[in-house]
Amino acid sequence: MSAQTQQDERTAYYERIAQQRLTPLWESLHNLVPKAPRPQAQAAIWKYAEIRDLVLQSGALISAEEAVRRVLVLENPGLPGKSSMTPTLYAGLQLILPGEIAPSHRHTQSALRFIVEGQGAWTAVNGERTTMKPGDFIITPSWTWHDHGNPSVDEGGEPVIWLDGLDIPLIAALDAGFAETYPESTQPVLRPEGDSFARFGHNMMPVRHRATDPSSPIFSYPYERSREALDVLYRNGELDAWDGVKLRYVNPATGGWPMPTIATFMQFLPAGFAGRTYRSTDATIYCVVEGAGTARIGDTALPFGPHDVFVAPSWQPVALDASTDCVLFSYSDRPVLSALNLLREERV
Amino acid sequence: MSAQTQQDERTAYYERIAQQRLTPLWESLHNLVPKAPRPQAQAAIWKYAEIRDLVLQSGALISAEEAVRRVLVLENPGLPGKSSMTPTLYAGLQLILPGEIAPSHRHTQSALRFIVEGQGAWTAVNGERTTMKPGDFIITPSWTWHDHGNPSVDEGGEPVIWLDGLDIPLIAALDAGFAETYPESTQPVLRPEGDSFARFGHNMMPVRHRATDPSSPIFSYPYERSREALDVLYRNGELDAWDGVKLRYVNPATGGWPMPTIATFMQFLPAGFAGRTYRSTDATIYCVVEGAGTARIGDTALPFGPHDVFVAPSWQPVALDASTDCVLFSYSDRPVLSALNLLREERV
Amino acid sequence: MSAQTQQDERTAYYERIAQQRLTPLWESLHNLVPKAPRPQAQAAIWKYAEIRDLVLQSGALISAEEAVRRVLVLENPGLPGKSSMTPTLYAGLQLILPGEIAPSHRHTQSALRFIVEGQGAWTAVNGERTTMKPGDFIITPSWTWHDHGNPSVDEGGEPVIWLDGLDIPLIAALDAGFAETYPESTQPVLRPEGDSFARFGHNMMPVRHRATDPSSPIFSYPYERSREALDVLYRNGELDAWDGVKLRYVNPATGGWPMPTIATFMQFLPAGFAGRTYRSTDATIYCVVEGAGTARIGDTALPFGPHDVFVAPSWQPVALDASTDCVLFSYSDRPVLSALNLLREERV
């Protein structure tokens, strides 16, 4: 049988089976089962200097109340139309102006806030409020009621901007999204600020606590403490050739991740640090807290400065250089990959 | 400001921020954070009587060796072009003819085989072969070498068809796919058939075994035993109004799922069973082992008979009726939803 | 100061502090914190040929009902008056005659039965009965109602003897013993024999089962299956130089031990096996199922034959020789040592 005849036969067959919603695996096997990850997401950076004004302009365009969440979504250029930074994670910059309130709701998506600029606004989670300051890492875990607000200018309020990180694309891929709106714009405050931190934040725990939720019972990790931990370790001589000084945030009730779908990290790179190359199957989004340097991701070199946001897709080689002392916050889908036994790492 | 002006301003703003790869969350929030799952996957059924001949015809069209895996992919009509049955799972019908061998490879995708028709062919996993019979449930876990073959006609071989279930779409969504081809077409046989079952299958375990892998150390669950367990329980009076008699397959080394991403079940519905309605966030693919009945999924009624394959998307109401005694095998992404605290169920 | 004066001063001081219920640690430190375990328990053996008649004589001396449990306790000669075989475990030989019933009770002690001789008697646990045959391993977990009985001679009953293993000394050392007597002599039978095995024994599990108890949901492990697993593995070439072919019993719902305080094992030693020496911090009690050989424990050589019971204290070197094909059942406190991170093993 000639190759042409064979091809014709196959084509006819493919049309026939298509009637039964069947397709031939052998024509797509290499795409479906690739030798190594081929992410559509691309390495990319958002320079804070170039987008800060745009974020602030949104304040005049729409109110927090109307927007529900007034956020500019950072969309990965390799994932157009998907409102995604990676296949599983979303990133956005949120603005809240003095005197505004963003209404209370809850959803199965897990969410984090990493405060970029401004202070004094509050986030409320399950009846407790926390005041936000730059560098603070705050969580609003899956299915917890949460809202936020900002004191008026008279009360000392100022515009506050933070990075929102959510697992929206993951929850969409799993068809597991539920959401509810709270009947009032803010939920009642049931406990004083700092209550959950007093219960769980000091390497102690209420004696009768039974963990029923994998998410952390503390929802604010203040920058002051994270920064101090990094400083002490750096002074003590800790410096990994790939990571610098890198800590991960922990759910103090379990030693696990703060939320079951998103890992969060903070790391210090001293001026002059030229990091070695690693890669991992967790795609990671970085937010620069302090300092400047260059992220080399695959073939791309991304110079970064304070508050810039950049992304490293799965399995792309990453190396981090610091021209000044740098602090980087980052988040990834590592807990998902770990839980499913799919985490793979390589350090060159 | 008029509504039109406001809209114009916003449109202009959206164009401006698009230059920076930014999009306004408030225009897409309801899509991104839905009130409840809105799966694109649809309830659908593949009638074995209508596709069996097509499967057998593939045997003349391409060899197992050329195809690597000669499979017709069952593609959900709501997910065109995606070779997917649900957002996380794949289903296909594989054919192996007498005398054929499908070459050895491994991949991070977890895979199951549920034998539909024919017997005598073997699957090899990590150095051990198992002979396949209808109703057997076999796993080829993530990153295990696996191949399969069929004795020649002279040796008593006959065409064998099974349902392949894999987490291909999930691994793709996580950018976590790796694959390798074994240097030879079949891997060496290191242990006699039945060795792993003797080690782990009898509620005993080697005294020095340390589980380093979440997947089950036994890779074949014979139908004979599964069927007997269902029979005994039915005779003992067990009958759940939603499930009939339903068991899940277990990794005997942990009590967990056989593989970390795919749950598998077998259930018995006696003739006349009119199941109550339930729904769940795990999307489930069913394969009819014996009997006939009707699956009511959302607004769709799907009459089913032996070897038919049907799918219930996430959160769609499902009720199962049996006109004759039925045995159903099924698989879903429940372990993923459980591990990420996203499993939600409702029984009416 | 002279040594005598110093000693006098110290003696006077010790008397003074004794008034306050204080003692000087430095006089007892080496005893309290030894360099290595110094068990008071001794290696010892009970020859079934020498004690079988004594066990049977107890049948004429007291009824099962009056005795509650008609058991001869095997008392370690190094632990006189303690009814103990090791510091944590108890062993006894129980007799039940045709037509007898041993009344239902429950206690926090975990208990096992290993059937030595006779068959047809039953054990009931939580509403289900199992018929006992030689070599069967049966558990009556902590706080489960259990009773047992034997058909009358007319119904084919015969005297049945088994080895009882309990954690009585451990529970006493923890002051954690509770017990209750059932209001009637036998508990009601709620499920047919074999029900729990059908639910959990075939590497499957009820789909909605939630483990609330660490003990195994199956309570009978038939000898037939355990023996077959050992046979297959031996034929497949498995033979550890220390253990021969050794499997541990498993809770199929968790992969853990059948009960949280007692590990159980069965091993095969082929004729001529001359085992290498090992030691471990779990003290182990052996019951010979089939065959004859010699256990070398510390400086003691203990020749053993069918149904003999012998004990190896913590950290004593143990080597097992087989003159004929041997099957040994054994139990130890390994789960306790593992849970508390105190298990230490050494293989020479």
Next chain:
Amino acid sequence: MSAQTQQDERTAYYERIAQQRLTPLWESLHNLVPKAPRPQAQAAIWKYAEIRDLVLQSGALISAEEAVRRVLVLENPGLPGKSSMTPTLYAGLQLILPGEIAPSHRHTQSALRFIVEGQGAWTAVNGERTTMKPGDFIITPSWTWHDHGNPSVDEGGEPVIWLDGLDIPLIAALDAGFAETYPESTQPVLRPEGDSFARFGHNMMPVRHRATDPSSPIFSYPYERSREALDVLYRNGELDAWDGVKLRYVNPATGGWPMPTIATFMQFLPAGFAGRTYRSTDATIYCVVEGAGTARIGDTALPFGPHDVFVAPSWQPVALDASTDCVLFSYSDRPVLSALNLLREERV
């Protein structure tokens, strides 16, 4: 048969079986399997005012170096000669004078130190030192090298007294004690003070840490932080009718206990608190940090003041009253009972 004859027969039988190291269970069953715990340990208190001088006098009697550990053991009057406070736990008061060093060793016993009086002395664990202050809770986990010392008077050293808590009786009951002496009197200092706390104490953790030991990677829990947590919660309105405000210490790498065999707690009782009665199978040793009140344990009322030590045996009803604001530190064998599924609690 007359009762006398029967008794004679039994006695003769008991003598016969005793030759075979057998005893009749039915004569001891009620003792071996009691209806409820019958602890030999008694409720007791050690008044610091009455024993402080005795502790200080030991300083003249023997050096820390000669004593290895200069400790007065608090021996429960119900457990004479056993150097035990409860069947599983030991308590002692240790003195270290200025300029002294207690030599480095390690043992499988887990140990805690709760600082009672004096400050400036250090404890070293696995290459890191921590300076001790009153109220600090410090661990020297199983098999970790540890030593301690005190600066000379010239360097500001002062006598320091702490409560030692160990699981010595438990390890003895399990025949699992091993110990080694370090070749030099102090181990080398490998990391600056505070290093492990910086790594693990701030709800963060080194990104590549893999827990290989169940014991806490931080070994000092400063009083300042524990006290603050209690204060905040009390101000926030937390007050349990049985416990007052009670927290347990946590291993921040797991959320579990700081050591696998000993639980530790700190609680605040406001002046006037009249606690309700509870009981539990974990026997608990209390050390009063601040304040005065009365512990009612079983039929005993024990008035307590600062630094007093008292003990509540298993299953004894306990109620705590506070005449002034009180802070109590306590430790128990709760992790052992929990791990073995033997913890039982009752709150009246």
